[in-house]
Amino acid sequence: MLDCIWKLTRSVSTGCHEEKITIHEVAKHAGVGIGTVSRVINNHPSVRPETRARVLAAMEALGYTPNPHARRIAGGRSYTVSVMLPFIATEFYTRLVEGIERVLSEQRYDLALFPILTKRRLERFLTSHTLAYQTDGLIVASYNLAELFPGGHLPTDRPVVFVDAQSPRHDSVYLDNRLGGRIAAEYLMRFPGGLYAIGVEEELDQAFKNTGFAERIQGFQETLAQHNRPLPPRHVFKTRFSAEGGRLALQHFLRQGSPPFNIFATADLVALGVIEEAQRLKLNIGQDVRVLGFDGQPWTEAKGISTLMQPVEAMGERAATLLLERMEGHKGRPRSVRFEPILIERTSTGYPPDAVYVP
Incomplete structure (x- = not known):
């Protein structure tokens, strides 16, 4: 045979x-x-x-x-792995999928992508009939869908791994976003001037509630409070995930005070908007306006944006490795793999008044 x-x-x-x-x-x-x-x-x-x-x-x-x-x-396998993610056409998820695919393709697995996109589409994944649950394994990005089900288990008997999210009942690979906020606070408060933060609104009707941006702000606020430098509510601006959001944030901060501004933007794209608006207003980047982004997108180097880099591809690779191990029979307790953001200093924050920052 x-x-x-x-x-x-x-x-x-x-x-x-x-x-x-x-x-x-x-x-x-x-x-x-x-x-x-x-x-x-x-x-x-x-x-x-x-x-x-x-x-x-x-x-x-x-x-x-x-x-x-x-x-x-x-x-008796499909040699296909499902990946459920909020969106497809964003830099973060493109990089994440590349990391996942790099590992799975070596074992000749194909990927089937299932973007959630909207709350209505999210409801489709709340039943066991969707094709996403019929492959050999499932990777869920950025949102713990399991918490929507009784007992915290997805409606599948196939192995499940979460990435950019945490689940107590499944293997998880995640970034310590709160630590990123703490690093941002410790770094920026070394500069003269006021401290500000830009959060990203979470729109439930477009995908789901992702706590990553909120955790970054929380870590930032907690660390400032520990150093007796509380962050006034008017120094926090929430906006959409866009460069336009960064431009609106800087306009808001200018109405609250005068330069220099030390701004923590919880996403690189928002930080780019801050820089573009500062340039339009003839403000000096790195002196009048200092901005620190988050994500470490490849294009930030050319733009001179200081950022907290998250190893997106490595997170995807680790999630895929955990899933392969489960599909090969690993029966241990749920594993949790924590990644830390890495500070990269560039011209958008100028130069610190003392030694190079070491977290």
Whole structure:
């Protein structure tokens, strides 16, 4: 049966017809049993490295690869992983998916993306009938959907991993956003001038409530309070996730006081808007207006934006690795992997009055 299921894609001409080469011939070439070849094809961890290398060398010498459709039938798997995420066309989620795909593609898994986008679409994922729950595993980004179900479990028996979110009942990979806020406060209060913060509004009708932005503000406020520098409510401006939001924030702060302003923007895109508005008003970036962003988007380097970088691709890779381990049978307790943001200083914050900041 295996020689029928594990047909190899290359064929050999025998004159009047083409004969498919079977797994038996690969096994014979490598000097192993067909079960060993099957385990190598499925990346089973029980195969010794030297044996795996011999089988792979035999397959390469013959120029054959497994038939992926037959492989799925034989293994009882779809070799597809669902990724549920708020949006697709944003830099953060593009980078996150790239990290996830980098790991899963090495094991020949495909991704099926399920953007939530709106509250109405979110309701579709509250039933077990959606295709998102029919693949071999599920990665949920930025929102703990499990809390909407009785017992905190999603309606699937497949492995589930959360990324950019936390769940007490599932493996989770997350960024310590509150720590990022603390780092921002400790860094910016070393400069002369007032302290300000820009939060991002969370629109429930567009996706879901993501606490990341709020946690950044909370960490910022808590640290300032610990240093007897409370943040007045008028020094906090909430806006939409856009550069326009940053422009509106700076206009608001200018009505509250005079430069210099030390501004913590909870997203790089918002920080960009602050800089663009300051330039329009002929204010000196790094002196009259200092702004620290959050995310570490690749384009911030060219714009000279100081930022708290989150290792987005690494978070995606770690989530995919945890999921692969679950799909291979790991039965341990839920694991929690915490990442920390990294401060990157650039011209948007000028230069500190003393030694380089070390968190």
